[in-house]
Amino acid sequence: MTDTATLDLDFVRRQFPNLGNGWAYFENAGGSYLPQTVIKRMTDFMSESQVQPAALNPLSALSTERLDTARRLMARMINAETDEIVVGPSTTLNVYVLAQALRPLFRPGDEIIVTNQDHEANSGAWRRLAEFGIEVREWRIDPASGELDPADLDGLLSERTRLVCFPQVSNIVGSVNPVAEITAKAQAAGAMVCVDAVAYAAHRLMDVKALDVDFYLFSLYKLYGPHVALLYGKRERIQEAANQNHFFHEDNISAKLNPGGLNYEAVASLSGIVEYFEAVYQHHFAQPENDLHARLGRVFGLFAEQEQRLSEPFLAYLADQPGVRLIGGGTPGDRRLPTFSFVVEGRRPAEVVEALGGERIAINHGHFYAHRCVEGLGIDPEDGLVRVSMVHYNTGHEVDRLIRALDAVV
Numbered sequence: 001m002t003d004t005a006t007l008d009l010d011f012v013r014r015q016f017p018n019l020g021n022g023w024a025y026f027e028n029a030g031g032s033y034l035p036q037t038v039i040k041r042m043t044d045f046m047s048e049s050q051v052q053p054a055a056l057n058p059l060s061a062l063s064t065e066r067l068d069t070a071r072r073l074m075a076r077m078i079n080a081e082t083d084e085i086v087v088g089p090s091t092t093l094n095v096y097v098l099a100q101a102l103r104p105l106f107r108p109g110d111e112i113i114v115t116n117q118d119h120e121a122n123s124g125a126w127r128r129l130a131e132f133g134i135e136v137r138e139w140r141i142d143p144a145s146g147e148l149d150p151a152d153l154d155g156l157l158s159e160r161t162r163l164v165c166f167p168q169v170s171n172i173v174g175s176v177n178p179v180a181e182i183t184a185k186a187q188a189a190g191a192m193v194c195v196d197a198v199a200y201a202a203h204r205l206m207d208v209k210a211l212d213v214d215f216y217l218f219s220l221y222k223l224y225g226p227h228v229a230l231l232y233g234k235r236e237r238i239q240e241a242a243n244q245n246h247f248f249h250e251d252n253i254s255a256k257l258n259p260g261g262l263n264y265e266a267v268a269s270l271s272g273i274v275e276y277f278e279a280v281y282q283h284h285f286a287q288p289e290n291d292l293h294a295r296l297g298r299v300f301g302l303f304a305e306q307e308q309r310l311s312e313p314f315l316a317y318l319a320d321q322p323g324v325r326l327i328g329g330g331t332p333g334d335r336r337l338p339t340f341s342f343v344v345e346g347r348r349p350a351e352v353v354e355a356l357g358g359e360r361i362a363i364n365h366g367h368f369y370a371h372r373c374v375e376g377l378g379i380d381p382e383d384g385l386v387r388v389s390m391v392h393y394n395t396g397h398e399v400d401r402l403i404r405a406l407d408a409v410v
C-alpha cells in the first residue's frame with residue numbers, strides 16, 4: 001500500500017480490459033471504457049442471480065440484495081438518499097419521463113428556461129411543453145466562446161418561471177457552469193432546476209446536496225458503467241410529481257418515475273463502478289476513511305490532477321495553432337474539463353477524424369446531439385466540430401501521439 005498523491009496509471013489501466021487494444025482512446029465523452037469490476041458484476045448477476053427480485057425464495061433474495069446494493073451505492077456516490085434516485089434506460093428517456101411527470105404541475109403561461117448549450121436530452125422534452133401553453137425561454141451561449149453567462153439569466157427569470165434546465169458542463173464546450181450559483185438564483189425566483197451532469201460525471205465528485213439541485217441527471221456509460229442512467233430528484237419534488245408508472249405505484253417514490261422493467265443485470269453491475277473507485281482508493285491512500293463519498297472525493301482528486309497533466313500540453317499546442325478555433329475557456333482545472341471541441345481552418349472535421357483514425361487514435365466529430373449549441377457557435381451542425389475528450393486513464397504518451405498526428409493535418 002502506498003500513500004502517494006499521484007495516480008498510478010499502470011494500476012488504473014490494468015483495470016480496463018479495452019485499454020489493451022493499442023488505440024489511444026479520446027472519445028470518452030461519447031462513452032467511457034468499463035473496468036473489469038463492472039463487467040464481472042454484470043456476468044455474475046447473469047450467471048448466478050438472473051431471477052425476478054423480491055420473490056420469496058433464496059435465489060431471488062440474492063438478486064434483490066445485488067440490486068438494492070447497487071442503488072444504495074449509486075445514491076451514496078452523489079450524496080443522495082436511496083429513494084431519491086431512479087435508474088432508468090437513458091438520460092434522454094429519464095428527462096422525457098420527468099417532463100411528463102412535472103407537466104400537470106404547470107399552468108398555461110408558466111415559464112421554463114432552457115439553454116442552447118445543452119445536449120438535446122435536457123432541452124427537447126422541455127421545449128415540447130410549449131404545446132400545453134407553457135412559455136419556453138432560451139438562455140443563449142456567447143456565440144464566440146460557447147459559454148453561458150449566469151448574469152444573462154437575470155433577464156429571463158420572472159415570477160412565472162417554474163423551471164430552469166441547464167448542463168453542469170456541455171458535452172461540447174468543456175467550461176463548467178457554476179451550478180450552485182445558478183441554482184440559488186433560480187430558486188430565489190421560485191423556480192426549480194434540472195441539471196444535466198452527463199458530461200461532468202466522469203471527471204469530478206458529484207454532490208447533489210451541496211449544489212441543492214431539484215433534479216440532476218447523468219448516464220452511467222460515461223462514468224465507467226453500462227448503458228443505464230440515473231435521475232436524482234429531491235424527495236419532495238418526486239412526491240409532488242405525477243406518477244408515470246402503473247397506478248399501484250402511485251406512492252412508491254422510487255418507482256413512479258420509472259415505467260417499464262429495469263435492465264437488472266446492468267443495474268447490478270453499477271456496484272462495480274464503486275468497487276473500482278474503492279480499489280483506486282486503497283491502492284493510493286493508507287489512512288482509512290469511513291465515508292464513501294469522501295473516499296470517492298479523494299479518488300476524483302487524483303483523477304483531476306491527471307486530467308490537468310494531460311490537458312496542459314494539449315491546450316498549449318492548440319493555442320499555438322493559428323488555424324484552430326477552440327470552443328470554451330482555455331484554462332484547465334475546476335472550470336475546464338478535458339473535453340476539447342475545435343474546428344480547423346481549411347479542413348473538414350471528418351478529414352481530421354479519419355486521419356487520426358489511421359494512427360489508431362479514436363476521436364469523433366459532429367454536433368454530438370448538441371445541435372443548437374453548434375448552430376449557436378455559427379458552425380454548420382452537419383459538419384460539426386472535432387472533439388477530443390480525455391479521462392484519467394489516458395496517458396501523456398497518448399497525448400504526445402495525438403499532438404503529432406494532429407500536427408500532420410492542421
Ligand SMILES: Cc1ncc(COP(=O)(O)O)c(C=O)c1O
Nearest residue numbers: 090091092119121171198199219
Ligand atoms: C451532455 C449529455 N447529456 C445527455 C446525453 C444523453 O444521454 P443518453 O444517451 O443516456 O440519453 C449525452 C449523451 O451523449 C450527453 O453528452
